[in-house]
Amino acid sequence: MEPFYREFGELLRLARKAKRLSQADVALGVGLSRTSVANIERGRQRMSIHLLMDFARELDVEPCALLPPLHPEPEVKRSRRLLELSPEDQEPFMQIARRARKERVDAET
């Protein structure tokens, strides 16, 4: 299963708990079995897009609140010295340094 369904399910579960509803409450509202709601929350069941609207209506949230972000928050690696980073993490610094040097040369010529 794609990670999307797991992320959607997690957001659905958080929104449901925020409204203090049980899986059975929500299932009744959208016309699914409780098992289906449980499976969707675990990311184990694909669903049709109209159900997104049904869930949003049932939980009184905007549909976008149940969708994961396109641009997730950043994660970080940091170090005092370039050589302390793994070769893989050194590469972006080298790329940026090369680009900066090229821009400087281009600007001078």
Add this chain to the structure above:
Amino acid sequence: MPRRNAEESAERVLRDTGYAGRIPTPIEEVAESLGAQVVRERLDRDVSGLLFRDDDSVMIGVNDLHAPRRQRFTIGHEIGHLDMHKGRPLVLDHVRINMRDATSSTATDIEEIEANQFAAAILMPSDLVIREAKRLLADDPAATDASIVPLLAHGFEVSEQAMEIRLVNLGLRRQI
């Protein structure tokens, strides 16, 4: 405490560089006023940006593969590290595949949370967002706190998601 620190730092940087009151925030010019060179390159998809500083130069690297509004947020984030987190010569920021509330619930790294808050505050200064939100709501009787999100996001050149979170944090939009 961290949020306050980030808000105050962002306001101070805007004031000191002479870019306060501008919509959208000319984030690249702000970086350059602080002596940082902004360099764009097509980096690994997972890398959003990086900060590099030594005795005589500061470089902010931005992944050119990412959307322009995402790049603006990245530059704001790196300026946050530059301004608030002294003595960190190298910072490499990765994209994390995670949930909407990742920063508040799972991120333990206070500096990352601060840098994100700084980016939000410098790109969406509270006084300007409040002023614009009130103006939009007054101009159109049918406007709601939800309907103005895309308009504000467009004006401030940030993602709708970033604006949405900012409005909730400023108390202008109910928690969704």
